[in-house]
Amino acid sequence: MKYELYYWPEIxxxxxxxxxxLEEAGADYVDVARSKRGMSEMMKMMVARGxxxxxxxxFLKAGKLVIGxxxxxxxxxxxxxxxxxxxxxxxxxxxxxxxxxxxxxxxIHDTHHPLGPTLYYEDQRxxxxxxxxxxxxxxxxxxxxxxxxLVENSGGAYVTGRRLTYVDLSLFQIVEGLRYAFxxxxxxxxxxxxxxxxxxxxxxxxxxxxxxxESDRRIPFNDQGIFRHYKELDS
Amino acid sequence: MKYELYYWPEIxxxxxxxxxxLEEAGADYVDVARSKRGMSEMMKMMVARGxxxxxxxxFLKAGKLVIGxxxxxxxxxxxxxxxxxxxxxxxxxxxxxxxxxxxxxxxIHDTHHPLGPTLYYEDQRxxxxxxxxxxxxxxxxxxxxxxxxLVENSGGAYVTGRRLTYVDLSLFQIVEGLRYAFxxxxxxxxxxxxxxxxxxxxxxxxxxxxxxxESDRRIPFNDQGIFRHYKELDS
Numbered sequence: 001m002k003y004e005l006y007y008w009p010e011i012x013x014x015x016x017x018x019x020x021x022l023e024e025a026g027a028d029y030v031d032v033a034r035s036k037r038g039m040s041e042m043m044k045m046m047v048a049r050g051x052x053x054x055x056x057x058x059f060l061k062a063g064k065l066v067i068g069x070x071x072x073x074x075x076x077x078x079x080x081x082x083x084x085x086x087x088x089x090x091x092x093x094x095x096x097x098x099x100x101x102x103x104x105x106x107x108i109h110d111t112h113h114p115l116g117p118t119l120y121y122e123d124q125r126x127x128x129x130x131x132x133x134x135x136x137x138x139x140x141x142x143x144x145x146x147x148x149x150l151v152e153n154s155g156g157a158y159v160t161g162r163r164l165t166y167v168d169l170s171l172f173q174i175v176e177g178l179r180y181a182f183x184x185x186x187x188x189x190x191x192x193x194x195x196x197x198x199x200x201x202x203x204x205x206x207x208x209x210x211x212x213x214e215s216d217r218r219i220p221f222n223d224q225g226i227f228r229h230y231k232e233l234d235s
Numbered sequence: 236m237k238y239e240l241y242y243w244p245e246i247x248x249x250x251x252x253x254x255x256x257l258e259e260a261g262a263d264y265v266d267v268a269r270s271k272r273g274m275s276e277m278m279k280m281m282v283a284r285g286x287x288x289x290x291x292x293x294f295l296k297a298g299k300l301v302i303g304x305x306x307x308x309x310x311x312x313x314x315x316x317x318x319x320x321x322x323x324x325x326x327x328x329x330x331x332x333x334x335x336x337x338x339x340x341x342x343i344h345d346t347h348h349p350l351g352p353t354l355y356y357e358d359q360r361x362x363x364x365x366x367x368x369x370x371x372x373x374x375x376x377x378x379x380x381x382x383x384x385l386v387e388n389s390g391g392a393y394v395t396g397r398r399l400t401y402v403d404l405s406l407f408q409i410v411e412g413l414r415y416a417f418x419x420x421x422x423x424x425x426x427x428x429x430x431x432x433x434x435x436x437x438x439x440x441x442x443x444x445x446x447x448x449e450s451d452r453r454i455p456f457n458d459q460g461i462f463r464h465y466k467e468l469d470s
Contacts, residue, residue: 052328065327076327099334114350116345116366118373127350127362130359134353135351139352150287
């Protein structure tokens, strides 16, 4: 079976957490909206007259299932591709952590869009500075400190122990994205979370991930996604 | 087995979505932090040295499992108490909808806290007005319009058809909360979502929910939770 991933074709965004899992698993998939006519196919699936349309991308077509919400997609993929524990407790724990990553991702997005997702960044630069300051002062230490502690607790190389899960792939993306968006702030902070920095390097070196990052399937960071580099927010 | 719910004792907050499910199910549970010494028990469980501590409340102790993240807790309760479909597709669909409710809840919170969760409302009143205007102009119609359409699509009285799920309980709370926080704006908007308004009434009349709402287990809305009434944001 070939998975169909539906996501905005020009950004990493939330879809990237799904792409990383599909790539690590070596799964057969097509990134639909990046193909010719793919965008119109995606928009058609979101029309709400009849059926069970997703609210927003990303969503994944897996056989007859259409699964929306990033963490929900990963919950599905995790058990099918050995990217999550099999036992119920472990499976829910990893899902719980992914939902915490999702909360962090929302807060990262809000650093450049504190006044709401439908306004331009240029119309909210001053509030964005204040929100970004709060984010780095209070929220980054809290979130990343939490995951750092979990790697320590696990006693293994990964967040849940000796085996990789999709949460590790997502934490790779968080470190990678924060480095892109806030190079100075992140450089100053990384000493606080040495285990996460190591985890990031370990993921980047995995053969499937390495090949993916070097391919043109990996969309470069840019100023439209979750992680955006605005010089004035990085000082 | 008696469930143990851990959540801030003085607000409805995100814990309320769990409370509503437990109450509708007639489940045996204790709201731990509302008891003497309960807060210190809750804080102890969140200390991150060792084990698998949750990042934040709410979390639920169900036998040996400790489950964090509201939607994850509901995923667990839903299949145990007949508040979600049994088949995988339906179960994931309801979970997906709950995650969309969670996104809406985040945006509701941000109307009064656009500059971040750790600052006081009083320090962000002007940005809160702008965010609230954007929320009512763009986001409420999009989110509530989506759920309204789903009730229509379902052909039943509830979001997924003829059977109640935990998402219906959460949508009751959304309507209830928006009425409390923004009475004028919500009154002007309700005509757009007649099916959701009906759904709200139908949930409020269910015997277990009705008894709960009249009990002192239901914490009143106040100015510390997700839904806050600030006059200046409601005009």
